[in-house]
Amino acid sequence: MPTLLITGANRGLGLNLLKLYDQEGWTIHACCRNPDSAADLKAVADVSAGRVTLHPLDVEDPSTIAGLKIALGATPIDMLINMAGYLGEKALREPEGLQPFGVTDYDVMEKAYRINCVGPLRVCEALVDNVEGSDRKTIINISSIVGSIGGDNFGNFYMYRPSKTALNAITHAMAINLKDRGITVIPFHPGFTKTDMGGPTADIEIEDSVTGIKAVLDKVTIADTGRYLTWDGGELPW
Numbered sequence: 440m441p442t443l444l445i446t447g448a449n450r451g452l453g454l455n456l457l458k459l460y461d462q463e464g465w466t467i468h469a470c471c472r473n474p475d476s477a478a479d480l481k482a483v484a485d486v487s488a489g490r491v492t493l494h495p496l497d498v499e500d501p502s503t504i505a506g507l508k509i510a511l512g513a514t515p516i517d518m519l520i521n522m523a524g525y526l527g528e529k530a531l532r533e534p535e536g537l538q539p540f541g542v543t544d545y546d547v548m549e550k551a552y553r554i555n556c557v558g559p560l561r562v563c564e565a566l567v568d569n570v571e572g573s574d575r576k577t578i579i580n581i582s583s584i585v586g587s588i589g590g591d592n593f594g595n596f597y598m599y600r601p602s603k604t605a606l607n608a609i610t611h612a613m614a615i616n617l618k619d620r621g622i623t624v625i626p627f628h629p630g631f632t633k634t635d636m637g638g639p640t641a642d643i644e645i646e647d648s649v650t651g652i653k654a655v656l657d658k659v660t661i662a663d664t665g666r667y668l669t670w671d672g673g674e675l676p677w
């Protein structure tokens with residue numbers, strides 16, 4: 440079976456998408472900041488007969504990314520999903536949760552950039568040889584519709600938005616630079632989903648999001664590289 444490596448695997452979309460690949464019998468490298476306290480993820484690993492391996496990974500900490508590479512060695516990675524993400528310190532429904540103009544916390548903005556953009560690039564650069572050595576050779580960078588400039592008619596999200604737009608720019612460039620190595624690179628919007636990040640009033644259930652994401656990813660080929668795809672089979676403008 441193919442091999443998946445996914446970041447942000449302990450909760451939300453990461454954990455629930457991982458479960459779908461686990462059900463199909465994939466070998467899974469599940470990365471999260473604190474494996475020891477990731478009870479739900481450990482429960483999946485415990486009954487996987489060694490197919491699901493947990494790795495400590497804080498995408499803000501380069502030493503943990505280097506440690507992941509050492510642990511993996513030359514292990515082929517068919518699908519690398521950069522799922523870990525950070526919105527900010529306030530939930531969407533809290534006052535200023537939509538991050539309106541005029542109240543930007545620049546520390547939070549920089550943290551969002553480190554987690555949502557710098558970290559995924561660092562993970563990709565560390566593991567690109569593992570992806571190239573696999574059969575499927577696919578990298579999925581989980582972005583957001585909020586990263587789309589052409590599709591924006593709402594504004595706001597001054598701390599989160601630029602980190603996802605920057606991730607899109609990097610992912611677009613990677614699609615160009617890695618095509619000759621046969622690697623498919625996709626920026627992906629998972630839908631406005633009822634996770635801790637999306638909150639209870641988001642549009643869709645976690646199950647619908649991850650089922651949709653997997654259905655799209657099952658069909659992705661090198662012909663799709665660089666397309667800004669969505670959980671429901673759509674495509675977004677940059």
Ligand SMILES: NC(=O)c1ccc[n+]([C@@H]2O[C@H](COP(=O)([O-])OP(=O)(O)OC[C@H]3O[C@@H](n4cnc5c(N)ncnc54)[C@H](OP(=O)(O)O)[C@@H]3O)[C@@H](O)[C@H]2O)c1
Pocket residue numbers: 446447448449450451452453471472473496497498499521522523524525526554581582583584628629630631632633634635636637638641
């Ligand atoms: N939910 C939505 O509506 C929505 C919409 C568009 C895009 N997205 C994107 O989808 C992805 C998953 O979101 P979600 O809704 O599942 O969010 P979530 O429930 O808030 O989960 C976020 C995940 O990212 C991890 N994470 C945060 N900072 C990290 C770091 N420095 N290093 C490693 N892992 C870190 C968290 O780990 P800890 O438990 O250790 O904090 C957690 O596993 C994110 O990239 C998000 O931007 C979500």
